[in-house]
Amino acid sequence: MIKKQYSLTVCQGTGCISGGAEDIFSSLEDEIDRLNLGEGIRIKRTGCHGFCQRGPLVVVDPETSSGLFYSKVAPGDVSDIIQSFLPGGKPVERLFYRDPASSKPIPNYHDIPFYRKQERIVLRNCGHIDPEDIDDYLATGGYQALRKALFEMTPEQIIAEVKQSGLRGLGGAGFPAGRKWEATFRAGGNEKYVICNADEGDPGAFQDRSVLEADPHSVLEGMVIAGYAVGARRGFIYVRAEYPLAVKRLRIAITQARDKGFLGRDILGSGFGFDIEIFRGAGAFVCGESTALVLSIEGKRGMPKPLPRPRTAEVGLWGKPTLLNNVKTFANIPLIIVRGSEWFASRGTETSKGTAIFSLTGKVANCGLIEVPMGTRLREIIFDIGGGVPGGKAFKAVQTGGPSGGCIPASLLDMPVDFDSLTAAGSMMGSGGMVVMDEDTCMVDVARYFLDFTQRESCGQCIPCRVGTKQMFSVLDDITTGQGRPEDIDLLLELGESVAGTSLCALGQTAPNPVLTTIRYFRDEYEAHIHEKRCPAGVCQALVSKTPSLSKREGEGDK
Amino acid sequence: MMDKVSFTIDGLEVVVDNGTSVLEAALRNNIYIPHLCYHPDLEARGACRLCIVEIGGGELVTSCRMPVESGMVVKTKSPKIEKIIRPVVELLIADHHASCASCPSSSHCELQKLMAHLRIDRRRVRRLRLPKVKAPLDTTNPCFDYDPNKCVLCGICLQTCESIHRVSALYYVGRGYTTRIAFYGDKSRCESCRECVTRCPVGALISRKT
Known part of the structure; x- marks a missing residue:
């Protein structure tokens, strides 16, 4: 029998559930019942831990017990996890998080860089309490x-x-x-x-x-x-x-x-x-x-x-x-x-107090939900917490603030992140989306993607947003399909300034940001698409090969 | 409470009733400010964004919703306004499928008036991407047709129906670029007063001769 009380939490956030966390929870329950260990092992559902990249997650409660952090758990691992609590049992090493650079296993929740550098205030209870209790x-x-x-x-x-x-x-x-x-x-x-x-x-x-x-x-x-x-x-x-x-x-x-x-x-x-x-x-x-x-x-x-x-x-x-x-x-x-x-x-910067929460996604090793004091540098967020760009690829840009935000280049990685610094860089805090892009990302295609979103979501009442975002999207679509015209960069800048300056609400006022920032920081990519009919990142199918192939975007238009 | 306020517009000192909007004050004094969604019978919605003017130290505001304040200094033309408003009108024209010659609204069309006022250069419009597909006419209403290809979505028709005739037989549908005015076909509550047709600033609502 187990002498000590163990508390086991199983993440039941949307990410982990889609990875099969509900099955893992019931298998753990069954296994505990089967071995009659209900007195020694308490098992609890929690919300999102934030480290969705490594889900489904099973954590031995760090407050009360060992704090072992098991990642990418599958139903087949359940029996080994339970066995590890029995006398003579050993932690299940294969489920430990491994440092992406050194491959060294990091068994404990608090030692994992993804968590160590965070300061969780808003997310204080996320992953620790049962949200339904x-x-x-x-x-x-x-x-x-x-x-x-x-x-x-x-x-x-x-x-x-x-x-x-x-x-x-x-x-x-x-x-x-x-x-x-x-x-x-x-x-x-x-x-x-x-x-x-x-x-x-x-x-x-x-x-x-x-x-x-x-x-x-x-x-x-x-x-x-x-x-x-x-x-x-x-x-x-x-x-x-x-x-x-x-x-x-x-x-x-x-x-x-x-x-x-x-x-x-x-x-x-x-x-x-x-x-x-x-x-x-x-x-x-x-x-x-x-x-x-x-x-x-x-x-x-x-x-x-x-x-x-x-x-x-x-x-x-x-x-x-x-x-x-x-x-x-x-x-x-x-x-x-x-x-x-x-x-x-006492946290944060002069003008932005407290913490900022980001959904870190894209070409970054550790995707997930993070919380850091305002003023934390982009580099720390993307490289220390996020674990950098995977596959040995080079970092190219990070898009913050969702479709209304802008793309920030590598030269600004040491920028402290708060409301005002992001705005100054042509982007925004927005709702806290943070999409990391690597060298394989085409910045014109990125701008096209976000404009496609905003032009669909415009409410339609004001002319600049309804017609202007659509027009900007059409121009970007032409550029990415090899039909760009020499005057298009100036046209986009002109339209961007007009749409931003005249639109009725923040949706239209900020919609040009992805275009304006990618032109500001990655103008050479636009020029390559327009003048040389070449996509430097090799993303835009029409400019990569002339042979007919399935376009990445096929079917996107009729969503 | 003062009944009259005086202010300066394009260098002209003007006295108007308190509560008058900058746009109304300008129009009454024969100063044209581009506009499409404003109609004197209706509440100003600020939707077309064309009536932007510069006040005081350079702040840009929609003149239809800005009440005149005593001592206010208004500029209706400036490089700053020109730079952001001209592309909006060009966008509208690029999007407006129609040849004026065959349009029944020609010569009393607000869009034509705008184009003449701004001296729109067709070469600049040609830099834009023109729509490839033409939307079908809505002919479900018994007394008028709706041409979405000419509609500027000023909202005057639905505002008229709502606040003047008090029927609310038409409304926006869809979102983004595909936003349209819906007339609800044979389920329509339309009472055929044609007040909306009368107020359409372009040729989007056309009376059908029965």
Whole structure:
């Protein structure tokens, strides 16, 4: 028999589930039952650990036991994992993470470079607690911030704390959260709303999804505190319908929070009432824009409202003052309340406090979800945490901020990453997508890909975005198929400036970024395509060989 | 509260009622600012983006939604405006399938007026990629046809239906470049008032002679 108590966590994030993590969980359960080890080995489902590249993941809880980190686990490994806990059992070395450079095994969770260099605040519970069990959240100190807010603080004190923390909205624009809270608090009327924006639509971004799937209560807690601070009694979570697991776990979390009295008419006997509903978005990227999102909840077509207009904090949902923040912004709130604004503001840079969360994807060894203090250098993120570019290939660029962001070249790798530095480089923080590209990536093709996305997702109401992004896409498509014209680079620059300068909302205003930055940093690639009919990276099929071959993009047009 | 405000537009000192938009004030004083989605009977939506002007120290705003403020200095023409607005009009023209000669709206078309005002150079338009396919006409409405190839999606028709005739028989469908106005065929609530046809700034809604 096993003397010691072991706690085994099995990641049940979307990535690991698609790798078969549900089967692994049930096989582990069966094996524990079969050997009658239920007393010694506790097994628990958790949300995403972030290291999706190495999934499915099984971790021996680092807080209570060895912290062994098993990666790429298959059902056939289950018996060996269980045997390792028996007297004389040895850790299953073949499942250890190996350093990509030296191939040296790194058995322990905390020693893996991917985790060691991170600072996990928003992701504090992700991968450690069972997202479907409120007791697990409570055991980590969950809902203590709510208690403190309700019984020890006034709304004014909470808002002051959020303002002093320097927290900026993590949905993309980086607007100071405290100022939004204050504006909603000050707006008149006794009917107000709190909305959590979980309409994460950027290709390659999945941090909002992971937080909702792994730690839904931290978001709920942040929202209730916000409701108390601004004077709202109803909250909505606007979540993509494409995130069924997040919706399921949110539903469970809301029910459990109601049962425990953290949501409802009289929260914890304080007299303050607040409840949260889930609203599933119908799949429009533009509905992530605040005014379009509000219209969408009202049952209307999601089309952003033009400036000048009253702020959502003053005239929002159904014309009432509305506080709208991103998932990660709310998830930060409980910690700011419990640990204080000074603690939070001690991280990050002068103008961007706290941490930044990125979905690290593309040509990088360690794909996954990461959290680092604002101001961390791109090089550390991509090479230390991300493990660099695999296959001995050279790094070429990194695209941040999703389709509205820009491509940053190798020469700027030592740039500290925060809201302002990314904007200065022609890109943006956006929702935190980070796509790494290697020497085999064609930058014109990248620009074409992102413009294809934005031109499809334009709401269609304003001319520059509707027709301009389509035109830019057509020109890029011509260039990548060998039909580029000598004047096309100037044309793209001219159109880019016009679309950015005249579009009604941020979608159109930022849509040219991928084109403008790739021309700025990789103009020679455009020139090779146009003048020499050559794709230096060898990606654009029409320019690689004249022999008929299956194009990489066949069928893409009729999606 | 002041009833009148005075401001300067293109060097001209003008006095207008408080609450007037910069665009309305300009038009009333015979200063043309390019626009397609503005209509005096309707609330300004700021959707076409063409009426951008420069105020004060160079801030660019849509004049249809910007109320005149006392002492405001407005420029309707500047290199900065020219640089970003001209391509938008060129984009529209490249996208506008039609020959003016055979269009019933010719001579009272807002797009023609815009082109003349900006002296659009066809050679610059030819740098753009022209649409390859023509969308079919929507002939489902009993009293007018809708030509999506001429439509500039100003939204005046649906705004008219919604706020003047109060029927809301038509609305946007689709997204991005394929956005259209939908008339809902035989399920339409249209009462054939033709107010939308009257206000169409181009030749996208054409009355059918029955």
